[in-house]
Amino acid sequence: MEDKRMETKKEHLRLELDSLSQNEEFARVVTAVFMSRLNPTLEEIDDVKTAVSEAVTNAVIHGYKGEAGTIYMDITAQSGEETSLTVCVRDAGIGIPDVKQAMEPMYTTDTSGERSGMGFSFMEAFMDQVQVESEPGRGTLVTMKKFIGR
Incomplete structure (x- = not known):
């Protein structure tokens, strides 16, 4: 008898961006276009675009404090039995001393009062899964996963 399970297929995209605020939009659009091969709903695309915007903005504003740096993105699209998109956003900026505290709603290191x-x-x-790893002086890695079609 033939095995009816779907073959799992993975595709990968790697992107390096200067830590400029206008690259947040570019990262969001590139991610949405790459994600489109998974046949997501508009809501799923909007969810991922919002999360990517936040991760890249955090790297620009908090990771590099507006200074020059590089933001690294790795995006993996997986189709098959469990279709998903994984987005990793990494910076080599100042890092986060207390990740648990930084993930609390309304916590910010921005003293200007402009950041919520x-x-x-x-x-x-x-996103369905979010993991944050950081070390002061070495940067931050945010790994986010969205399951498509659930």
Whole structure:
């Protein structure tokens, strides 16, 4: 008898961006276009775009404090029995001394009062899985996963 399970297929995209605020939009659009091969709903695309925007914005504003740096993105599309998109956003900036505290709603290191401190909360609300790893002086890695078609 023939095995009816779907073959799992993975595709990968790697992107390096300068830590400029206008690259947040570019990262969001590139991710949405890459994600489109998974046949997501508009809501799923919007969710991922919002989460990517927050992760890249955090790297620009908090990771590099507006200074020059590089933001690294790795995006993996997996189709098959469990269709998903995994987005990793990494910076080599100042890092986060207390990740647990930084992930609390309304927490921000921005003293100007212009930032709401909701970046990680939005990522968690719009993605199915979010993991943050950081070390002071070595940068931050945010790994987010969205299951498609659930």
